[in-house]
Amino acid sequence: MIEWKDRKVLIIGAARQGVALARYLSMRGAKVVLNDIRTAKELTSAQKTLDDFPIEWVFGGHPLDLLDSIDLVCPSGGIPLTLPIVVEARRRGITLSNDSQIFLEATPCPVVGVTGSAGKTTTTTLISKMIKSEVDIFQEGIQQHTTATSLAKWSLKDSSKIWLGGNIGVPLISLIDNMQKDDIAIMELSSFQLELMTISPQVAVVLNITPNHLDRHQTMDRYLSAKARILEFQSAKDWGVLNREDWGSWKMTEIARGSLISFGIEEHFSGHNGVFLRDQEIIFRDIDGNESNLISKEDILLRGDHNLLNVMASCAVGRAIGISNDAMRSGLGGFEGIPHRLEFVRSWGGGRWFNDSIATAPDRTIAAIRSFDEPIILLAGGKDKDLPWNEFASVVRQRVKHLILFGESSKKILHSLSEDVEKDGSKQNSWCEVTLCKNLREAVELASKVVFPGSVVLLSPGGTSYDEFRDFEDRGEAFKRCVMQLQ
Numbered sequence: 503m504i505e506w507k508d509r510k511v512l513i514i515g516a517a518r519q520g521v522a523l524a525r526y527l528s529m530r531g532a533k534v535v536l537n538d539i540r541t542a543k544e545l546t547s548a549q550k551t552l553d554d555f556p557i558e559w560v561f562g563g564h565p566l567d568l569l570d571s572i573d574l575v576c577p578s579g580g581i582p583l584t585l586p587i588v589v590e591a592r593r594r595g596i597t598l599s600n601d602s603q604i605f606l607e608a609t610p611c612p613v614v615g616v617t618g619s620a621g622k623t624t625t626t627t628l629i630s631k632m633i634k635s636e637v638d639i640f641q642e643g644i645q646q647h648t649t650a651t652s653l654a655k656w657s658l659k660d661s662s663k664i665w666l667g668g669n670i671g672v673p674l675i676s677l678i679d680n681m682q683k684d685d686i687a688i689m690e691l692s693s694f695q696l697e698l699m700t701i702s703p704q705v706a707v708v709l710n711i712t713p714n715h716l717d718r719h720q721t722m723d724r725y726l727s728a729k730a731r732i733l734e735f736q737s738a739k740d741w742g743v744l745n746r747e748d749w750g751s752w753k754m755t756e757i758a759r760g761s762l763i764s765f766g767i768e769e770h771f772s773g774h775n776g777v778f779l780r781d782q783e784i785i786f787r788d789i790d791g792n793e794s795n796l797i798s799k800e801d802i803l804l805r806g807d808h809n810l811l812n813v814m815a816s817c818a819v820g821r822a823i824g825i826s827n828d829a830m831r832s833g834l835g836g837f838e839g840i841p842h843r844l845e846f847v848r849s850w851g852g853g854r855w856f857n858d859s860i861a862t863a864p865d866r867t868i869a870a871i872r873s874f875d876e877p878i879i880l881l882a883g884g885k886d887k888d889l890p891w892n893e894f895a896s897v898v899r900q901r902v903k904h905l906i907l908f909g910e911s912s913k914k915i916l917h918s919l920s921e922d923v924e925k926d927g928s929k930q931n932s933w934c935e936v937t938l939c940k941n942l943r944e945a946v947e948l949a950s951k952v953v954f955p956g957s958v959v960l961l962s963p964g965g966t967s968y969d970e971f972r973d974f975e976d977r978g979e980a981f982k983r984c985v986m987q988l989q
Contacts, residue, residue, distance in 0.1 A: 504607060507531030512568055514587065515578030516540070516548045516559075522676040523576055523601040528555035535572070537587075539563060566590050576600050579669070579694040582718055602668060602695045605675045606703065611665075611685040612656055614819055617696060617732050618709025618751070620866045621812045623670045623840055624804070625709060626690045628816040630666045632825050632833035633686055637662050639829055652824025653761070653775070654705060654741050659684045669695060686823070693719065697728035702735040705822055706760075707743040707815055711750020712865040717888045726750055736760045743818045745811060746771055763822055765814040767807065777818045784814055786821050796820075796827055801835040805844050806873030842978035844870060847985045852955030853879070855985045858962035859978030863887065864894035867964035871901050876958045878902045881945045883909035884965030884977070891918035894964060902934045904952050908945040910969040912938050941970055942977065946984040959985075 509532045513520045516538040524534050536552075537560040538545060549559065560568060564587040569575070575591040576599050577583065583598075591598060606613060616626045640660035665681060667674040668689040681687065689703060693714075711726055719725040733742050733754055740760035745751035747766040755762065762774040769778035775788050782799045796817045802810065813834055820830050839845060842859040849855070854876075861867045867882060880902045895918040898905055907915055916936065939945040942961075949959045967977040 504604075508533060509573045510571055511535070511574045511576060512537060512572045512591075513576045513578070514538075514564065514585070515581045516545050517578055517580060519601045519673050520576075520578040521548050521551060522673040523578075523604065524552055524557055525555060526601075526604070526675045526678070528552075528557055534558070535560060535568060537561075537564060537568060569594060569596060572596060574599055576604075577698070579692060583697065598698050600695060600698050601673050601675045602689070602691060603699045603701055605673070605678060605689075606699075606701045609674070609678055609681060609687060610683045611681050611687055612654070612705075612823075613687045613689050613703035614705040614707065614823070615668075615689045615691050615703030615732050616707040616709065616815075617691045617693070617729055618707070619712040619714045619863065620869065621709045621808060621815075622690045622692075623860075624809065624843060625707065625812045625815050626666060626668075626670055626688045627840060628813060628834055628837065629819050630664050630688045631837060632816060632820050632830050633658070633662075633664045633688075633823075635833035636825050636829035637664070639826070639832075653763075653822045654824070655739075656686070656823050657684070658686070658824065662686065664688065691732055693725055693728040696731045699731050700735055702732055702740070704736075704739075705741045705743065705819060706732040706736060707819060708732060708745065708751040708754055709812065709815055710745055710748040711753075712863065713889045714863045714865070714887065717886075726753070730754055730757055733758050733760075741822045743815055743822065745815070746776070747811075763818040765811065765818045767810065767814075775818075775821070777814045777821070779810070779814070784817055786817065794827065797831050797834055801831065803836060803838050806869055808869040808873070809839075809844075842975060844873060845978070847982050850985065850988050851950060851953035853953040853957040853959050855959045856961065857978045857981050857985075858960060859967070859974045859981060861962040861964055862966045862974055863889055864891050864964045867962040868894055868897050870960060870962040871897055874958050874960070876956060877954075879904045879906065879949050879952060879957055879959045881906045881908065881942070881949060881959070881961045881981075882915065882964050883907045883912050883945075884963040884967055885909060885969040886911035886914055886965050891915055891964070892921070895919045895921070898934060903957065904949075905934050905936045906939060906945045906948055907936065908939040908942055909963070909965060911965045915964070942980060943984055946981065946988075950988050 511532050512535045514537050524536050535558045542561045663685045665687040669692045670690040736759045742758040743763050746764040765777040767779045784796045787793045845857040847855040858870045961981045967974050971977040
């Protein structure tokens with residue numbers, strides 16, 4: 503445990519991560535400076551939540567003299583490491599950390615960490631539901647229930663609690679004082695959090711690696727390197743859960759230091775534990791070749807192969823930590839998903855309307871498109887992250903009936919579609935109708951005019967929301983309001 507008393511810590515960014523860390527460190531006697539580019543007026547609410555702590559606030563910029571006499575600098579997740587004050591801190595040899603690193607250093611309980619370009623929140627939620635089902639079975643005292651062997655050598659008890667957070671929900675550092683050694687923390691980790699970290703969770707899951715956040719990381723190599731840190735600092739007694747059908751995830755076998763459980767739809771693997779699909783059953787096979795059926799595919803309500811892989815990753819984690827088959831089926835079966843992730847909104851105009859606002863990269867939109875067999879009216883756009891749209895263009899031409907573009911990236915997407923047509927030149931490929939709109943509301947209004955019986959209207963933007971909305975949740979809620987107002 504780190505002794506924080508009288509240590510001088512500069513926290514950059516006063517959003518939820520920065521505020522949670524400031525409270526944690528102040529309670530332990532650290533001298534905290536909380537710095538944000540926003541004004542004092544804009545941060546009134548954040549200041550009120552920390553009124554009881556002797557925190558020094560610095561607003562309106564990031565002056566370099568803040569680094570004088572500082573022992574530790576903690577940039578929040580949204581703060582790029584290219585920010586001049588962070589660059590200067592490194593030049594001066596000041597240690598960098600963040601709330602996720604400090605949580606992993608201090609937590610009394612084991613941690614499952616989940617990262618990937620897509621599917622993190624769904625997978626962390628599924629894992630937490632499985633564990634909760636196991637604990638519930640313990641508490642009900644069902645005599646015939648037998649916990650599966652824990653490969654990770656953890657032991658769940660009827661008093662165990664599940665803590666879910668990180669990049670999802672609340673920062674886990676704000677909950678740490680309530681955690682006990684028999685609990686389990688499920689931690690969603692983004693590349694922004696990982697790129698600074700020098701510690702890894704005991705079970706590390708990498709779902710997939712596809713182009714994302716290149717506006718921040720600049721290159722795929724840097725993005726991949728940030729994600730790899732979830733495994734890089736494990737020990738031989740830890741576990742890595744990797745997708746053998748995704749090149750980026752599977753590449754991390756090169757740095758994995760713990761034991762391996764792979765997952766993938768096909769069963770082509772040997773020499774390690776793995777999860778696969780056979781005859782519509784998800785099956786676990788251990789390193790000795792012993793098999794057990796975990797859950798039937800027909801019991802999974804989530805749409806798309808990408809969600810099937812999320813379920814399989816959850817099953818791999820479940821087997822690693824000793825979740826019984828009964829608890830897996832109870833926790834995974836019947837789960838209909840999380841808001842803004844292929845969320846059904848309503849039926850109207852003969853079509854079904856779905857909100858997939860979480861799709862902030864083209865690959866996520868491609869996965870959403872492939873989740874439907876019906877004719878699709880696709881609403882896409884938003885703010886681009888310097889990501890390639892060429893595969894998106896090809897899939898749209900084949901699978902989408904009408905593409906409605908909105909937001910800053912509209913013209914870039916349209917250009918990619920035109921390039922795809924010129925490159926292909928095939929008269930056999932379909933070509934969907936494309937319309938440009940100024941904003942999301944206008945896009946919904948147009949969709950209401952072209953929807954037809956048997957179609958699907960899908961909001962799956964492929965870009966971020968920051969050109970028009972606060973975040974993807976704000977955008978998803980706005981979409982749902984517009985759809986529910988249709989008459």
